[in-house]
Each structure stands twice: as C-alpha cells, then as structure tokens.
Amino acid sequence: MDPTRHFQSPGHLIAVVPELLGHPIPERALLIVTLRERPKLDGLVIKAISVELPPTPIYQCENKIARCVSQACAEDDVKVALAVLVDPYAIWSTAAGNEKGWPRLLLASIQQHCQTIDTDLSGAWAVPRIEPGVQWWTLLGPVRCGQVQPAPTADCEMADVHMVRLAQESPAGQALAIADTDTLAQVGAAFLTALNAVIQRAQDVEATKSVTEHRRAELDRVLQSITGPGEQVLKMTVMAEIGVALLVPQVSDALVAMPLTVHAEAAERLWAQLVPVLPDVARAEAAVLLAVSAYMRGDRELAQRALRTAQLANPHLRIAPLLERAWSVPMTTEEMREICRDGVEVAAELGAHLELEDSDTTGAQS
Numbered sequence: 020m021d022p023t024r025h026f027q028s029p030g031h032l033i034a035v036v037p038e039l040l041g042h043p044i045p046e047r048a049l050l051i052v053t054l055r056e057r058p059k060l061d062g063l064v065i066k067a068i069s070v071e072l073p074p075t076p077i078y079q080c081e082n083k084i085a086r087c088v089s090q091a092c093a094e095d096d097v098k099v100a101l102a103v104l105v106d107p108y109a110i111w112s113t114a115a116g117n118e119k120g121w122p123r124l125l126l127a128s129i130q131q132h133c134q135t136i137d138t139d140l141s142g143a144w145a146v147p148r149i150e151p152g153v154q155w156w157t158l159l160g161p162v163r164c165g166q167v168q169p170a171p172t173a174d175c176e177m178a179d180v181h182m183v184r185l186a187q188e189s190p191a192g193q194a195l196a197i198a199d200t201d202t203l204a205q206v207g208a209a210f211l212t213a214l215n216a217v218i219q220r221a222q223d224v225e226a227t228k229s230v231t232e233h234r235r236a237e238l239d240r241v242l243q244s245i246t247g248p249g250e251q252v253l254k255m256t257v258m259a260e261i262g263v264a265l266l267v268p269q270v271s272d273a274l275v276a277m278p279l280t281v282h283a284e285a286a287e288r289l290w291a292q293l294v295p296v297l298p299d300v301a302r303a304e305a306a307v308l309l310a311v312s313a314y315m316r317g318d319r320e321l322a323q324r325a326l327r328t329a330q331l332a333n334p335h336l337r338i339a340p341l342l343e344r345a346w347s348v349p350m351t352t353e354e355m356r357e358i359c360r361d362g363v364e365v366a367a368e369l370g371a372h373l374e375l376e377d378s379d380t381t382g383a384q385s
Contacts, residue, residue: 039067089132209259262301276362278315303333
C-alpha cells in the first residue's frame, strides 16, 4: 500500500489534517494520520488523532506517548500511520537533522511500538503551525523541506480515498467555554503545587502499605467540597487540589455515582465550576463527571458539550468512548444508572458510603 499516492506532496497532506480532526489543534501537538484498507469502500479510510504535547521537552514521555499512539492504531486495525509534529517553539531547520533530539527520539519510540502491532509509521514531518506557505521539515529519513499547501476545496477529489472526519464520529455541539488566560495560569500554578504534594503523599503511603487510605483521603477531599455550604465559590487552591484528586482513577470512578445521591445537584455545580479553570488533564475528568450528571437529569445538550470538552482535553480518556456510545445508540437512563452504581461500589471499596436517594438504595445494594 502506498499511502502517499493520493497526495501531491507532504504539504498537501499536512494541509488536510485540521479538516480530518474536526477540532482545533493544540499549540504543541503530535498529529497522527491513520490509514486502513476498506475493501467494501474500494479504497482507504483516513482518520486523524491528536495528542497534546507537554509544555516542556518530552525526554521522559516518549514511551507514554508512543503507547497511546500504538493503542489507538491497534483498536482501529491501522496498517499505515503518518505523523505531523506541530511546535512553534522548535527551530526545525536544526531539530529535524538532530538524531539525538527529542523529535527523532519520540518518533523512534512510536515506530518501535507500532511495529509490535504490525503498523508502519511510514512518514513524519514537522511544522511550527499548519498554515499555507509555512515550511515543513522531514523527521524520518533524509532531511528535506517544503511548504504547506492551501487546504483542498470541497470539490477536490482524492482518488479512491474516503475521508472520514473525526467530527462526524464525535458528539454534536461545541465545547464548553474555558476561563481567561490569567485564571488558567493561577489555577495551573496551584495545580502543580497540589500535584507535587499528592505525589509525595502517595510515595509515603507506599512505604506504609496504606494506599487505600490515601485514595479515601483524596475522595473525601472532593466530597467535602460537594457537601459544604451551597453555592460556594471555591478558592483557586481548593479547585486545584480537587482537580489533582480527580486524577486518582478510583476517586473519579467513585464520583460517577454522584447523580444517584442526595448531593447530585451540588456535585454538578462543582463540576461546572471546575471545568473552565482546570488544566487539560484534570478538566477532562471534571467534564466527564459533568456529562454524566447532565445525562442523568435529561440535559442531553449539556452532556454532549461536556463530553466534547473532555475529548478535546484528553482524547484518550478511559470512559469517554463508553459515554459517546450512550447517545449514539442511545443508552437508556436505566443503563446509565447502572454505570453510576458501579461508582457506588468503588466508593464502598474505599470505605466511603455515599448518601443515596431512596430510589437508588435498593439497586445499589443488589
């Protein structure tokens, strides 16, 4: 299979990636274009995924990012993958030829992971941004460069290729609004401080074999904010601490149960307060919880927008595909309630007994 035969140059391929994604590209991102054969369609299906890169050089993240890419390719039975690195801060005329620099090391890790699932990473390029006329550089093989071409028009046919936009498979509606830059920066700084504190506590409890108590403490931190005085506006430090707590899988899994409790309304208010201000990794968790709450009370439009927000913040979020199926099937309220009841069980495993509404007490205990 020759995936490049449908494009006149890498510049043409790079130009169509934003259209394939169907959502804004992060400032620093790894974009993966995947190709798989579809005999019934007499051609190929082209899709794209994006992974937001961390704000610092990623020397310690190559394997993690590569695993995410290979898992996505494996799930979709991808045979050929192409990579585009977007980074406005890199000097690509130098970085492209540096065999020991992070771009080539990242791509080498992706190649290695993809080989284990019989996927070929057959091309990679770098650009500071995707705009016509911007220069691209190769990251695999000999160093070459060229220019990003204008995006193809709607009537421009690409022989026997069926373009499947990710937007057509994602929830309808727009993402929720995000706070201003100053607020994001302040909460982000508090988030890093809280994250370091949690990491230190986690290391301490590993030595004392009290991991469950640690997770319970993080869950209690969130529950105290939910059950506190109504309509409270949380301090940035508190919001950051809750955001970090949501990164503990057992905590976020347990909080899925909140729509079944007497504090459902307060919980939804908290998620709505957190989503605009948290860093992406925690915003995704809060947005999923908001989506579950909205879906359970029948507000499908808010649920879709919240899930869209979660997917943009973290395309690899564990529960997002399950919730996406909830309104593509659609899932019944009772089926969604069963997902929430799983959260009750997780909370109980941590020693926390949630105050359920009377109508859900029997179902949670059965």
